[in-house]
Amino acid sequence: MSKFKIIYTILLIFALGLFFGIFFGLGYPEIQRAEYVSTECAIDDKTILSKYCCYKECSTCETASASAPTCTALESQWNSLSPETCGNAVLSNSSLTNVCPINDLKGECDDGYYCCSECCSTCTSCSTSCSGTGSGSSCSTSCTSYSCNCACCSSTNNHSCQIKCPICYSVVLKVTYHDSSYKPITTNITTEYREDLNGAEQFLAKYRVSSTVRCFYNPKNTSQALLFIDYAVKNWVAIGITASFLTIILMYGTWYLFKNNTTIFQGYKYRILMMEIALWCGTIIPPLLVLIDFIPFTNGKILWTLAVIGVTIGWTPIHTIACMKTRGWSFISAFTYVNISDNYSFRDQYYNVFIMGLLCCKV
Numbered sequence: 427m428s429k430f431k432i433i434y435t436i437l438l439i440f441a442l443g444l445f446f447g448i449f450f451g452l453g454y455p456e457i458q459r460a461e462y463v464s465t466e467c468a469i470d471d472k473t474i475l476s477k478y479c480c481y482k483e484c485s486t487c488e489t490a491s492a493s494a495p496t497c498t499a500l501e502s503q504w505n506s507l508s509p510e511t512c513g514n515a516v517l518s519n520s521s522l523t524n525v526c527p528i529n530d531l532k533g534e535c536d537d538g539y540y541c542c543s544e545c546c547s548t549c550t551s552c553s554t555s556c557s558g559t560g561s562g563s564s565c566s567t568s569c570t571s572y573s574c575n576c577a578c579c580s581s582t583n584n585h586s587c588q589i590k591c592p593i594c595y596s597v598v599l600k601v602t603y604h605d606s607s608y609k610p611i612t613t614n615i616t617t618e619y620r621e622d623l624n625g626a627e628q629f630l631a632k633y634r635v636s637s638t639v640r641c642f643y644n645p646k647n648t649s650q651a652l653l654f655i656d657y658a659v660k661n662w663v664a665i666g667i668t669a670s671f672l673t674i675i676l677m678y679g680t681w682y683l684f685k686n687n688t689t690i691f692q693g694y695k696y697r698i699l700m701m702e703i704a705l706w707c708g709t710i711i712p713p714l715l716v717l718i719d720f721i722p723f724t725n726g727k728i729l730w731t732l733a734v735i736g737v738t739i740g741w742t743p744i745h746t747i748a749c750m751k752t753r754g755w756s757f758i759s760a761f762t763y764v765n766i767s768d769n770y771s772f773r774d775q776y777y778n779v780f781i782m783g784l785l786c787c788k789v
Contacts, residue, residue, distance in 0.1 A: 434679065441672040448668050452661040459655045462642035467601040467651065469637050470612070474626050476509045478527060479594035482535075482587050487542035490534060490586040497535035500589050509593050527591035540585035541578040549574035595619045595626040599633060603641060605648045613649045615641065677706055 480501045504527045512526035527533065552569040599615045619626040633639065644650040 434675075434682075438675055438679065441668070441675050445665075445668040445672045448661075448664050452658075453665045456655075456657050456661065459642075459652065461645065462652060462655055463606065463645050464640065464642055465603045465605075466638050467599075467603045467615075467641035467653075469599055469601055469633055469635055469639065471600040471635060472630055472633060473598050474623075474630060475596050475598055476593050477596070478505055478507060478509060478591040479620065480504045480527065480589050480591040482537070483590055484537060484540075484585060484587040487540065487580065487582060488586040489582045490536040490584045494534045494536045494584075494586070497537045497587050497589060500533070500535045504589060504591050527589070533589040533591075535587050535589055537585040537587045539583050540581060542580040542582065543578070544576045545579035546573040546576040548572075592621050594621055595623050597626050597630050599653075601639075601641065601651065603643060603651065605643065606645065609648075611643070611648050611651075613651050615651050615653055617653070673706075680706070 482497050482501060503525070507526060515526060548571055550569050550571050552567055554565055554567045556563055556565040596619060597617045599617075600612070601615055602610055602612045604610055617626075617629060619629070639653065642652050642655050
């Protein structure tokens with residue numbers, strides 16, 4: 427396999443992974459929320475809950491002590507504890523304080539194998555290019571150096587890390603609403619605020635018990651409800667950027683395949699360009715717009731219309747070239763004259779365009 431194909435394959439795999447990762451990680455959950463049904467929720471109760479939200483911080487390349495627990499086990503153990511329980515244990519001098527995330531020194535854990543640094547060799551790649559012919563030719567050689575044969579040269583089998591456990595907060599509203607069959611549903615709506623206690627208190631103050639608010643429930647699982655189904659613009663911008671990156675790579679790939687297929691195109695660059703336009707602008711890209719129909723604030727009928735118009739415009743260069751080759755420039759001249767003449771109404775011009783299009787495609 428050539429160097430170009432290897433690089434292209436790596437870029438294609440990277441672009442596919444990046445696009446699908448961001449799409450299903452950020453976009454698809456919002457698409458699923460588009461199916462939620464709007465209704466009225468009565469607030470029965472409200473509260474702020476606290477919990478430990480532990481995370482791992484690791485040193486550069488230190489080795490954990492022999493008695494240190496594994497990071498996964500320690501993080502899971504501390505996340506299962508309640509800040510209220512640990513706080514009461516401290517006040518009562520209970521033995522539970524020995525297992526609560528109170529003292530950072532007890533947060534050391536063993537994260538297993540870790541490569542601290544890599545050592546690489548230096549390789550050189552040279553290429554020679556020549557210009558001119560015969561006795562007047564000249565050649566030059568250029569070389570580039572790069573890292574190769576990399577391997578881990580410093581590592582530890584017991585990487586030392588620390589488990590940090592700040593307190594995070596969430597607002598829980600107990601609500602009751604009716605589904606499409608008028609069956610009463612009682613469930614909790616939880617909004618996470620991480621370590622922002624002030625934000626959680628301000629949010630809680632907006633809602634009072636026995637009041638009614640607009641909410642949205644999942645028709646496939648009526649126990650799931652949300653106060654908002656807003657869509658993050660930054661998520662769809664990220665999806666659009668990754669989709670554009672993937673499209674450019676695929677378009678270049680099809681161009682490369684068309685260019686090297688001498689059986690069909692026989693070296694005529696305009697044929698390659700026309701096929702590229704027909705494939706992407708006229709066939710693939712317009713229907714892809716319809717995928718945005720998953721997003722509720724987009725009118726699906728408008729997108730379908732734009733897709734059809736896009737297909738038509740995309741195939742216009744191919745259609746024009748076919749007309750020029752089968753009917754010659756005289757057809758294009760007649761077509762232009764008919765459409766700019768003041769003696770024809772818009773309806774007549776549209777009719778003439780339709781008839782000439784049929785004549786052009788007739789073999």
